Amino acid sequence: MSSWSWKAGLAGVGIVAATAWAAAQMPGHQGMQPPMGEMQSRDGPGGGPMHSPRPGMAQGHQGMHGAMGPHATMMDAEAGVTGQPTMSGQDAFGAIQEVVQILDADPTTDWSKVNIAALREHLIDMNEVTLHAAASERVLDDGVEIAVTGEGRTLEAIKRMVPAHVHELGEMGWNARTEELPNGVKLVVISADASQRAKLKALGFMGIMVQGAHHQRHHLMMAKGEFAGH
């Protein structure tokens, strides 16, 4: 796709999302739906496949998520036009719902091993680390040092997730390690490359924690009872 058509595609996405949002704001908007098929065909001037719904998405949701991953949330606004919501109302609820749908759709699922409670515990850990952990960041000459601290359930989550993530960072080529703190974990990531150090500083705690795409895969494994840690 040329850069011109890519930009045009993005502009089209903006138009669809804005239209969906505007339609959703109108009282009695159900009678005023724009013709979605026509609008979507205008969104792909490059002719690329723009109609690949995510696996496990609710039926009838004609999304463009496959080609527009980063805009998935924005694109969900278009659901207002179809009259059926796709948002489950809570992100962990939705993540579990998606996994259960995948397990349901898979005839090889061994329900004697399925452990949704384990996945739920991990999603609580993710919630604690993402929203409740305190992160105190210090720039070193060769990288960054982040004291991640908390209490109670937050502390438990920090001790499970941060050291486990160091393992994933190592697989991705980052030089990372952790040290135990009385009330948390110290995360140290270093690099000999100045641009990588600038990136680490910019990413900070949460930017470093979201590196990699292992969570989705691991969540399914946890639910299947095939994954002990994270």
Ligand SMILES: [Cu+2]
């Ligand atoms: Cu996870």
